[in-house]
Amino acid sequence: MPSSNTITLFFFLFFFPILSHSRLSLNFYDHSCPRFHQIIEDIVTSKQISSPTTAAATIRLFLHDCLLPNGCDASLLLSSTPFSPSERDNDINLSLPGDAFDLIVRAKTALELACPTTVSCSDILAVAARNLLVMLGGPHFPVFLGRRDGTVSTSSSVTNHLPKPTMPMTQIVDIFTRRGFTVEEFVALTGAHTVGLTHCSEIFQNRSVDNNVNEKYNDGYNPRFAEGLKKACGNYINDPTLSVFNDIMTPSKFDNVYFQNLPKGLGVLKSDHGLYSDNRTRPFVHKFGEDQDLFFKVFARSMQKLSLLGVKTGRRGEIRRRCDQVN
Template sequence: MELMIRRSLFMMLVLSTIVRGGEAKLWPNFYRSTCPNVEEIVRGAVTKKISQTVVTIPATLRLFFHDCFVEDAPDNLSLAGDGFDTVIKAKAAVEAQCPGVLGRRDGLVSLASRVAGKLPGPDFNLDSLTTLFGKNNLTLFDMITLSGAHTVGFAHCSRFTNRLYRFGSSSSVDPTINPDYARELMQACPANVGPTIAVNMDPVTPITFDNVYYANLAAGLGLFTSDEVLYADGRSQPVVKGFAGDQSSFFAAFAKSMVKLGRVGVKTGRRGQIRRDCTAFN
């Protein structure tokens, strides 16, 4: 049952990525008359992709987040990998049965300069996180919920090694990290490690989309400062504890917050263009 729930959440994510910003404002059953089986078509394509590689889930989550926070981010292709391939395959599956119906509006400009200041950093504190998400009409609760996506995927050592070797004058290691976890990370990411080395963001259940991420924070197993601060700060800790003890509550909240995330920067009417090919301007 939990597997079905996770796949349903993920299918919703991919469908949102494909249709975000159509010809008019979207609503439930938007394609009921033009492509009534769209959800089933996308579900089939996504299920097949997941069976090929587990990287599909974190890659698509990352693609979706970057695409929502940064309009047509120029690094989407390099960031997404299997995530973008999932969208392409889902789009192709829909086109095969409902040609020329499904689409999303994209911007006409893709500049690296648009990225600066629009994505959360691994060293962000709660105020910085809340401010950034607030600019996108997302609440503190949404931010904590969406951070749960870190229950899958990996991160390069350069994103967090300052917590292991250069934290502060009194201690080179961040004292909020579980000591055993810190030693484990040091073994995986020695000082001056190469730029391609990465570790799982969830050291306990790295390939399962679940609520263990939140339990990890209580145990000092948050990989980024921006993760661990969610438990360390009293303003966010109650939500973390709640999700850690109730996976169903987390799943329900995640679905709602993902819908809100999908509305960030959505284009309607004549804004942007509906691409025939997701990889290029028309």
């Protein structure tokens, strides 16, 4: 018969994630920082107006931070040290747009002036991503607050934990299912590609831009669209900043047009076409393309689920004074 200590340990290990989440609340800063939501809303609105790419960039930053083993702890915001490269400097994260990082710095600076050492960078990122999603016409979802910031960030921890457009669909699906998402939720989260830009280098990776278009795009691309991509990205080797919209139809609006594009061969990335060609994911592409309300419902649920991955509360983290370095 197990001892009482063994039973206590089992209870703690089994229920710790639930206990951690229970420390989060929707009104966490009501007393400690009453202007928390207004400050973030003001900063987010100003930044998005001046730099319209901020919304898609921040949503992507949020996804990359939360999917990593550390969970939603803003470890992706930490800069490298002379002794150790951080998650931020891993190859897959080098293309994360600077607008998202700048937004978090601005919000953190304003909140430190109003409520010193009170609001975590991870909470700022979670709320900013949600607010920007809504600004683009996407669904609203409640963000529970009270996260603490992580103190560890290593480039090596990123490997095989974030999806790359060149990965086989089986590997990408596995990244999400290992984190507790269903295939339907994974497809919904991929719908974030309905906004934002993709660097041409990610489209033409390991391929010569001078290759025959039909030969190059033999995996689901519309031939005319492929020709357009080739022209738009023709100088990407000399100009690595060249980018194209993920959704050529409604690039600045969060909607379900991305899913409508895929059956037409209008996906930008190889992984977009993989989403439609894979038997596990294709049914959800059709469902979300036909029913935007369903897409929004599943996307909102999945984003909230994402926002709770590996959250740190209590003594498991800290409130960073600066988001790019530990205290």
